[in-house]
Amino acid sequence: MFIVVRNLRGETILRIDTILLGIIYLIVQLFANRIISSSTIGRFKWLSFSGGVAVSYVFIYVLPSLHKEQEDFAKSGLTMESELYILGLIGLLTYYGVHKAAERASKIHEKGEGSFFWIQISFFAVYNMLISYIIFASDIEGVEAVFYGIAVGMHFLAVSHDMWREDSERYQKLGRYLLATGIVAGWSIGVFATMPSFALGIVFAFISGAMIMNVLKKELPSEENAHFRTFLGGAIGYTLLILALKWFFEW
Template sequence: MSQVSIVTLLMALAFAGTHIFIGRLDFLDRTPRNGWLSFAGGTAVAYVFLHILPELGGHRTAFAEAISMGPELAETLVNSLALLGLSSFYALERAIKISRSRSRQMGEGDRIESHMLWLHIGSFSLLNVMIGYLLSHREDMSAGGLALYFIAMALHFATADFGMRRDHVKAYDAYGRWIIAGAVMLGWLMGMLIELPGIAVGGLFAFVAGGVVLNVMKEELPEDRQSRFWPFAAGAIIYSALVIGETMLVTG
């Protein structure tokens, strides 16, 4: 196993650990929203806009060559996949809210129907498989690039996990966290064994970018969260500075 493979394995294990042990950080789950969660959200969003989305530009060539289209059309297609990722997770959140409302109307309390629970877990597991796979298939496999990816995704997982655990605490603690943690490890293993074409890797990047943006913003924007702007802004600014610094070192 190469040194890079060992590093990405450790990163995948850390991601899995975030899912498994997030429940022990109950002090973060309060209203008004804990500043560290808003900081994590700002960091994840900054990573998407300053690292993943610009990196998608490098994949438009693979799209153009694979489908024999112009660069402008290829770029539009890549961005459309990012929009698809955002829209897919927005649809999931709407379905969960409708399911909870339906349960209340039927006198079953504030709960999510069982089939929606499995859809929620399954959707996040699929996203985790993609994120785990991309650990070993990124354009920037430098130490700095991997570190930035790890920080942003770990903080994104923390934010998303709090939201999922709030929706169904018992199911998440009993088996949900293990399924989601296993998904990121499965993604890493697939990355070691399967080499997807460039157009497929670019599509994964785009879809993950859209999903991350929606999952972060849905946690920060609702009024009942009483989210904090300045920690969110601090996370975005600090992480942006790290990305810019890393870019200057690479290009300088």
């Protein structure tokens, strides 16, 4: 059962599923390392499973949705037929550039990334905000919102843990709160501020490219910490579950 809250004009502004997802995302963001370290299945299995789910999410939801958004854009009279794909590429290149700059900064400084750590945190706070905005501004709800939201939550978990590994002290003191602020900002904009559908498509395209890069770069387990069976189980299990739910609920 999903409770709907309406304002005085009868407009829908809050649902219980959006509230619960927002709270879960904040918990994940603030306590990602504690969640992973306290788990009995181990950090490598946790991250491998999360990576599998994230990869499945990209191919099952992100890419098909980007294609649909591009088709809707084409109907508006734009002639390139690839505008949103280009924006996705820009998102991918932007966050790949941030990642490479962070690598260079970590080689220059004796400990961590120096002041660039805060630049990277700022980029990922915006990243969290845009993803949260897309989740909460979209028209998916109920069971569909829960299962797609789970994949996003696990993605937040992996990215947060990666930030913690790069500079645990500064991340614990302030970094995680800045990232959580991004989630709150995206949640607030997505729930209370209405934007035209073409603007939602633009944001979705950019953040899709960024998410694809971060999933492939940060969540595919490397050779030294991979647990392939867990990764494979996460990818195949989530894919089969979503396909079954799509067939059953006709999403």
